[in-house]
Amino acid sequence: MGYRIIITFILFFTYTSQTFSQGLYIKGNNSLIDDRTSYNVFDKVIPTFKNILTIDFELVVEDPRSRGSLVRIKDEKVGAVYNISYNGEGNNPVFKLNHEGKNTLTSIPFDKDILNENQWIKVRVEFDMQKDSVKLRINGNEASVQLTQEEKMWKPVIYFGRSEHVIDVPAFKLCNLTITDNEKAYNFPLNESDGEIVHDSNRKVIGHVTNPVWLINDAYYWKKKPSFSSDAVAGSNFNTETQDIYYFNEDSITIYNIRTERTRSRSSKYTNKCPMPMRLGTNFIDYKNNRLYIYEVADPPQGDIVISYLDLQSYEWTAVTSEVLPMQLHHHSNYMDTKNGQYVIFGGFGGISYFNNFYSFDLSSQHWKKLSFKGDVITPRYFTSMGYNEADKNLYVFGGMGNKAGDQTVGRVYYYELYRINLDNHIIEKLWEIPWDKENVVPVRNMVFSNDNSFYTLCYPEHFSRSYLKLYRFSITDGQYEVLGDSIPIRSEKITTNANLYYNSRTNELVSIVQEFENNDIGSTAQIYTISSPPVTEAELTLYMSKPINWIRAIILSALGLIIVALIFFFLRRKSRHKKEAEVVLKNTPLAKPEIKEDNMPVETQPNSIYLFGEFSLIDRNNREINYMLSAKLRQAFFLILYHSIKKGITSQEFSEYLWPNKSYEKAKNSRGVTLNNLRKILGDLDGINLIHEKGIYKITFSDECYCDYLRCLEIVLGDSLDENMNEFISIISRGKFLESEDSSTQDSFKEYIESKIESTIHYYMEKTYTSGNYPATVSLCDSFFNLDPLDEEALHYLIRSLSKLDLKDEAKRRYYFFTAEYKKALGEEYSKSFSDLLK
Template identity: 30%
Template sequence: MKFLLALFALIISSLSLYADHGIYFKSNEVSKENRTGIDITHKNNISYTKSFTIAFMLSLRETETHYGEILSLKEEHGKNLIQVTYREPDLYVILNKKETKFHCNFNSLNLLRNRWIPFQLKIDSENGEISLTLGENHFKNSIQFPKSSEFSLSLGVINKYGFFIDEVPSMSVKDLAIHIDGTPKHLWPFRKVANNELKDILSSRTAKLYNPDWVIDYHNRWMKIKTLSFPSLPSMAYDKKNEAIHFVLKNGTASTYSFKTGTLVTNNKNSGYPVFEKSQQLIIDSNNQLVSYSLNQNDLSTYNSVNQSWSHADSVTNDLPKWWHHNKLIHPINHQITTLCGYGYYSYSNSIKSFNEKSKVWTELKLKGDVIEPRYCSSLGFSTKNSNVVYLFGGLGNSLGKQILGKEFYYDLYRIDFKTNEIKKLWELQQNDQFQYLPVNSLKVTEKDSAFYTLLFPCQKSSTHLRIAKGFINDPKLYFIGDSIPYEFVDIKSFADLYYWESENKLIALTSQETDADAETYEVSMYSISYEPGADTELNMNNDSLPFAIKLFYVFLAVTLLFLIFFVRRKIRTKIKIEKLENDSILTFQEKLPTFEIPQVNSILLFGGFQVFDKKNKDITYRFSPTLKELFLLILLYSLEDGKGISSRRIQEFLWPDKPEDKAKNNRGVNIKKLRGILEDIQGIEITFDNNYWKMILEENIFCDLEHIQKCIDTQITNSDSDKIEEIIQILHRGTLLRDIIPEWLDSFKDKTTGTIVSTLEELLTKFDFEPSIRLAISNVIFGFDQMNETALRVKCNLLSIQGKHSLAMETYENYIKLYVKLYNEKYQFTFKEIVSENTTV
């Protein structure tokens, strides 16, 4: 028993080593039929003798959804019903539709939203007690509950208790565990799955999902918040206290975008001007006031938000700032505006200067310790443990600070202590010359100063992308995480930054780019991602070993597997054999198909999902934002269909139907430019505009799986074309066309392609007498595209039966008839015996 408990704790701890997982419950932001529910006991109830405990991690989001069911539990023998209900800001435990003494106020208990909080509900029928744990708060009361009973359990919107449940709060749940009579029996981590059933990793149970969303997606996927347009270059500053971004134009106009309300408020100034320079010289001071400062004029101007006025009477602008892309902060000791590093007048700087408002003098600070080499485009962030400490990461420059002597990309980390006036170099990464990445202006340090996050972008091209990088304070490693954000980097004319949205526990990415050089108009885009970001697919940029946490997880996993193998060795061996047969069912006969490798150089793969490889065998799929991906596919698919391409008007109808023609034209032009920038890395592909049509030209060295399949199908395949048949099977075995991309315009392409593929493969099966391995492979591919295809059913069941794999044949048949009843609401007309008989064999 003690070993089982230790093993259970081991599994729980190993789960926490992953990036955030869990179910994200869709609430009243969607219609009632699309809200999330989990039926834990959808097949059968859970029995207990004396007691049971239900425990999970709970996170409530800060939204307008203030009411709903968290948990519903029905005990069968005594007909007891327990509901855990949330009504902002209170959590209630309801017993048999009557309120109990368990009434927890999140605000009074200082329980934060958007944070994981331990939840535990225990029923002790032997001692007549019910207890509730919420965070570090514990409650207990008496209850009458029968012994030796069973219960059903669900989370969110599940209608099985004799009344209608249609409200669920905006919550997320992970790591649901159930202890029965003091022993851990069930554990659902709620990690992302492709179907709607979650496996209990401690037993054979499953939980049924309805309309799930996944926490991990919000930690790996950037969500666009807003794009704003400005008539001239805006200076920007993040107001951490009010969770808003301030935008200031050189004429003094000040706008504020609030993340809390999602609104932009613009105030035309009544008097005064900022001291405006083009290097983002705007900051929030220690009094939470907006201040613009000048490094050329040795001056500053403070904005009074009440009077909507600037303290500087005259307009002071300078088109050529002294130091571009420098870092800035409010000095933690003297509270003066302080700048670090920067680029200007063909020089790189490593100086640290503070501005004395009274004497109007910039004073260079003299710090002891290590020397920061001159640079610009570095990333700066405050320590979360020590308010006097900042960390400076990366940049571009050289040791002598002169541009004519060349440039060096820095991947180093410095600790700067303004109390002790000391700089300490913590580490430096050595990268090859091809690795040319720059960070954005700010970084976010984790709560215990163990790691930091920033955004990196490759700066070899103007049309580039931002991606989160995770670094470790005391360990020289960097990892890419999550998807990317498009970014136009034109050196001193571009700006990007990273902020922390505390109440929502999210990171905010901001990009600013010039949209019209003649008019000097600018566009600012804002994106969010859940904090801490992370994924199972972290990329070690140094090709070093895996992080210690992941190593530790695999150690835990190995121990657990060894323990299970020791006790259930025979069962596992049998299961492995069956699974191996199932996995190899595409090639179960002795004569295997020869190996065909799908090219991964200059290749475009559409079957099974969207994937693009460049001329260096590098997967560059991450560089395609959702809009770029859809634009790319529109041009490609219409070009492959008739060789003509797609008109600008059709592109506008599909991608920007609600925008006026001039806006849509501008969007199209910007995205075509970005797309062409990406395609430069693929040798042999070109986007042309001819006769009012956008067309994609693929040279012979480009491999596109859809084009390859079309050519194979257009030729007359014979019984001897084994190589061509093998290529078709290997390509289509990856899956259906663009299965994870679902815009409406794509449906016609998918339907046409699926119909052509299925009919062609059916014809091959009926027309030619292929080897059994080929026939079985073709039937599996058909099933992948048409799960109710009767030809594939007959061929597969027949071949498996001939080979003696009767259980696999029967399982294939049973799965088919279950799905048939579900889809057509009637019983399938042929028995298994009829399917495998010679008279019905295809």
Template identity: 45%
Template sequence: MRASKQLYIYTILLLGLFSLQATSPRGLKFQGGEKPIAERTSYNVFENKSVTFSDSFDIDFDLFLYPTQQIGYICRIKNSENNTIFNIFYDSQGADITFRLNEEGKNSLIIARLNKKEFLNAKWFNMKLTFDLNNDSIHFDINNQLHSVGDIGLPDTYHPQILFGKSDYIIDVPSFAIKDLSVGNEKRYYFKLNENEGNIVHNSKGKALGMVSNPVWLINDSYHWKYITSFNSTSVAGANYNPKKDEIYYFNRDSIHIYNVRTEERKVVAFEEQCPVPLKLGTNFIDEKNGQLYTYEVFIESNDTTPTVASLDLSSFKWNLKSRQELPIQLHHHGSFSNPESGDYTIFGGFGNMFYNKNFYTYSIKNQKWQTMEGLTGDFLSPRYFQSVGYLEETNSAYIFGGMGNESGEQIVGRKYYYDFYKLDINSREITKLWSIPWENENMVPVRGMVILNDSSFYTLCYPEHYTESYLRLYQFSMKDGSYQILGDSIPIYSDRITTNANLYYDSNHEKLFVLVQEFEDDIASELKVYSLTFPPIKQENLTDYKSTLNSGLYPFIILLAVMAIVLIAYFIVMQKSAKSKTQFKDHPAGRNSHKTTASVTPKPNAIYLFGDFAVHDRSNKDITYMFSAKLKEMFCLILCYSNTGGITSRNLSNELWPDKTSDKVKNLRGVTINNLRKALDELDGIELIYDKGCFKIVCTDEFYCDYTRCLELISAKEPGENALELLELVSRGKFLLLADDPIYDSFKQEVENKLEPSLLLEMENAYNSEAYQLTIGFSEVIFKIDPLNEIALTFQIKALQKLKMYDEAKLRYNTYTLEYKKVMGSSYTNPNKIMI
């Protein structure tokens, strides 16, 4: 039965994933005057190529403006054959936005004044600069508003150097972004700008043509949740997001904190009169139509004179009492939705007084009353809480996903996790069950907020709420069949208190998802943390989409290599067993794409990976990385590091993890964290955390796999080349503890790199001497992750590329190295090994 359910999940995944996958976002953001000069972004479009155009050519791109810096140069176009320079200058200091096309050092050729509100609120808009060489004119098209100038002395042939952002002595740069850049005429160069790292910019065919310094690759903002800001309150507080005003609200009875996500401005307003509702949970909703923030408490356990609903005018910040009506019981973690037309606000589910709720209650703004939704028909929707609820205006329907509860509604019966999906037609009052996912072993709940943009899919965050230190993950579900994908990385949440909650919002103006995580310390004091993710969100593998493009540009070369590989494999299998690694490597991930930062390695069950992204897979090979909070990762790595030398004492463990805590608090924190770590490790076979002779240590059997311990075994091998492919595959996942930036990891990382680097150098040299040149390049790349300026790795990499007749690639790698060397060392690379380029 269990196998058939798993087969069902995999089947609907395969059928649904293609329809769910959104186009990967892309673009390059330029850091401007808000940053020190050395950190401002500079992009040379044709750094590695000289281009020439006759008759005409254009520079076409989409532009996004940020409000943080209001003045500066967007782009400069030099002609390498003379001293003429044209530039595009941006100024939004006045009532309008002004773009100027200047002939640098002489005069303004075009001055375009545009509506400031229209353009600053726009998402992206197109900008196109056309040089008509035949007619001696320039056309400047800004979002379909055309401006032209003639008689400027353009040559018949142009050799453009195109520079965006900071260049030469031009350091006044606004904060902006570009995407979908193209340059040319009939012969055209396209730049998707979908890189996620590095300083090299590839065209659409995968050829490295440009260089950028201090880049901010926007595709990362669609995978990595960005922490924006936080607030604290010593009394019960509520939180919400108002997309109409770009504002986040965090309020208690005395004041409201307001943060504008566009301008990044924050302010605090103290109320003239206290909020009349005694806040217990801080539940609230926004009436966008009338500019009101409503706060409500469904159950207060007091007399009928106590206010339960009040509204705050978001212009005057004055409270108005609306109702004293109570519902029968408290409703922790109820779901809710608003009807934007009527303004009516409906809640469903919740938990209180040892009962789970199954009723829908609607609050009418017009009548200022709660009413039970009557006349419901259709499928049975069991009582629950921790469900996610959303509303789709085009169908006038509410949707409910998941939660916890039982059919009777009585807590004493016990609870179960639901992974079902229902539709409530508001017009007909009919409830329809659309699907259910067999997730019996997941033990997760969704957050309150559900984002529904159309009738094909919805987004919500899910997390195992039964862990103190847990992680939220974003899921996109098909509304048709429940097929899903997990998008973005994780958001930490400390979920000890029932009042702790999280909400998901979508802002179509900014094309962003926002998450408000409100963590309560004692059901009274709380902290609100705000995160954002650019929409559409992506999966981790989409971060490196540009590398697939790069590979496709090398397709003919790969075909030739494949044919040669077949011949070589047949020959060497017969003639030389020792040369087997040469041919095998051609099918290895690092051999196919030696510049990749993370190899595509199939994860094993009962495994923990420390190279690259930290990852944990349980006995069923399910990814349970979310169970390891930041503190659990730190504790696990510390104990693992010391396990080879007998373990780590309680005192040393406490000093490392909680240096600023008192001894009584440390003892409690250490005990809780150790218990949570043991619970997480219980999901794997062959690994155990024990306390022996006054020390904590990790003990393992052959059932358990850890790339760190396996790496130590491999580099202790006596003969180089004996396990070369396995070692390269292991370290190609990425730098050891890649995303672990806390100083607590520094000594552990340094120890591993000190052991690893000499072995990698030896393996690289052995591969080169054995004429396994792709293997040589693979090892040089992982050495650069440890020491980006390693000259021995550079020498062998260049020589190996030359042996493979990849001369252009060798030159590019050498130039990239020299640029990095000068950036780090402050002087030019002198090439002491006399590498021939």
């Protein structure tokens, strides 16, 4: 009995401390049979359970209308198989415990509304071998039945999802799996992020799963959802009650539902005309009355109405007031006090001043009121984060940027401090201020509180044009913090650009809306992101990736690696020799470089610039080329960090393993320190580029002062304005092959990455330029594509036809014969198409 109490206590502690960031998604009937998930809980060794066997887990059924087997429990000794199945067909979903192939032992109907809300469901099955009974519990509902079992010990084979001949499986999420008897407990956090092996809570390999989808990745990587654009000033917000994201302007509203992932638009279908022009898109939701308010605090562009609301049921606009505040307050923080019917704002920037006033707008009286407080004073600032904590009924303000004088000309200070504001007794209390030794950042307008006395907010270095948002979790008690998840890109060029963070309790996710305004301060795009809550750190994501080194295996793999590298080097050298021979032939009959239109092209070289296409070139602020300052090792280091900076950066360990794989930890650490210090000094000769180190991650960041053809190329390829940037793209890739003279193996992944990104774009432009009659540009594109694939037939087709259109048929024939010669060398056979075939 004592063991049972201890095990119960362990389970209680586990369930109260576990989170839903971990888990396994079981692919079911919505996937092909071979792609469905099969999770064998005890793959290595099957333990023996005495007298009682209890299996606890939690699940979410993806489609409430699905059906099939959830888990099978097999007693091989007596040849019995039991399973828990789900059937959501019809109006009454039901969970069943079955003696497989014989009969249903017991069943429990379930509330369809809970299933539709994707809430986690607690499941327990308990086989009592002493009392000859079995219990099934689904959330709080329990059913039991007698089940005679002669054996008092059981070595169960347990499968979740597909198992043997059982292929009818509903898709579902699984987490918090624990299997116990009176003496022992096996807990499976299911916090793997990759691979097919499953560990218990002691990090011991116990199980195996095929076709897994690990849920922890959803708690680290932000999911990019739809984006919406408007040519007119627009606002955005998230209604946590209806799950709707609103993106709206004066004429229309687009509504995206997070849960259903459906978008509906009421374009030009407001019941009446919006009574005020929108200038900044600032807004809030009155949940009590189901209204969306838009407002301006000062300087209405025209007319006198500055606050209006949209009824979210009838879509009718109502003008509220023309009352304004005495100053503009850009990037103020805000909170809607639904209980008291007031909207509270704090701080902001206007003119050349920072402010520290609290104002509240009373929805009943329709008047602004300045709030007065006792206690600590918050210095004037903007870019603060504010939120209301239901746990202690207090308002909190975090961070910001400003100064004590409130005068922008004095300079600015970044604040990393937290204030607690009691709206009932009007007292402000400063809780903490933490030191900050990294890149300065500012938070977004709002924060999300968790139940562990902490809060989340997004922070970013707003002083970079191409910046990134990172999710932080701060302790309310002492300010200790963690950086969670990967980053969200944001262009922080315009003061109207903003980002917001929300918590969606229905889906247990954090939601971010990043709204970027265009150069005219009018048009904007709102991009939606979600991440599972609670989010995790990189260390949690990669928990099982750091393993002890098996030296024998490492030596064997290293030897094999050296052989492969030698072979690759041999073939590349051979290929390079053939290419040089061909270049000599081409030089004897030179082709005049085609003329390309120079609209919107960047200058060939300019101060503070980096060129990676063709010959690598580093230009300092004085327009001097300083490539010579970078040794081979420094170049490798620079390219390695730059490549990983597009993603999440590179860890210290990864950096050392790439560049000093055979050195000891201490020697690699010393070499790393020297290399990075030298690299920082050299990059210090350029403006607008920074090598930063944060939480063990190295990353290179850029501002608009520094031009990098690689980044600009990616921006064009991944953007929405391909046609507008065609000439600039051609000028970039026409410099030559990416990192043309850099042959270190550390750059191979970098080269493959950019080549994969630009391949389809070159093909697109080939067709476009040829169709429009811009044959010189087509020739340049074909030459650039041959850097990626010298045997591409489509590029040859466009090249030959374009040269012929330019009356350069001799050159076309020479290029054709060169191609066929290379084709035969590479593939050992003649090229099948004749020159005349390509001209048809």
